[in-house]
Amino acid sequence: MNSYKPLGRIGDLVRAFGSAVSAAAAIERGHRPKNHDLVKLGINPEHFDGIRRY
Structure with missing residues (x-):
């Protein structure tokens, strides 16, 4: 069976x-993005919390 999809x-x-x-929309509104969106983008949600605004 071919598994190529x-x-x-x-x-x-x-x-x-x-x-x-x-x-991006959550950041623009000043909110934190959902964990599953961050994971899908390859961003560790725990590390995202360490990012500060400048």
Whole structure:
């Protein structure tokens, strides 16, 4: 059986883009992004809390 799923990769890309948009919108509003959005973007939520605004 062939496990190659090109549409699966496109779905992953769309979900990553959605997480990026969601995280950016939360930052713009002055809120903290959701953990699952940060994880999808490869950001450790615990390390994100250490980021300070300048």
